[in-house]
Amino acid sequence: MKNLWLEFKGFALGGNMFDLALGFIIGTAFAALVESLAGNVLMQLVAAIFGQPDFGGFVFTVNNAEIRYGSFLTELLNFLLLGLVLFGLVKLMKMAKLGNFRAQGSRECPHCKEFIAVDADKCKWCTADVHPAVVDDEEGASPAR
Known part of the structure; x- marks a missing residue:
């Protein structure tokens, strides 16, 4: 125990x-x-x-059924x-550089077929240059290809 x-x-x-x-x-x-x-x-x-x-007060009636589209609009606005x-x-x-916002996950290197980070621009296994699948926009890099 x-x-x-x-x-x-x-x-x-x-x-x-x-x-x-x-x-x-x-x-x-x-x-x-x-x-x-x-x-x-x-x-x-x-x-x-x-x-x-x-x-919530916005409603219309069809065949004695109340359609409360105003409540839906309120919830949609809350969501947005x-x-x-x-x-x-x-x-x-x-x-403010707070938190870890690096891309998460891995992908396969097109050259050696080993797994590398999704934002890698060089394979750590075969050292081949690869295009990042996800690019951090704060680094000023061009969008992913």
Whole structure:
């Protein structure tokens, strides 16, 4: 029983599980922040422009069935504003050099058939020049070919 407890403790407090838990907690807090910015700031700007914070009152009736297209428009606008906020935050973080925004994944070298990073411009195995599949736009490189 003691060995099982020690094994569980090593698993639960090990690097991967602890990193995952911290990432989940920070991700939840970040999602609340972004949602608050989109809902409490940007949607209020929409309310200032259109006179109301949502379009839930926009409906039309077909054969005694209410079609609430205003609610759909509100959710669509929320989605677009949330995406805009996320895009802006990621761009700001990239400009401030915060976080790891390197391309993830691997691909096959066309020469030696070994796996290399998707943003590699030289194969680490055969040292052949390869075109990166993903190019970081901040390096001023031309788009991927």
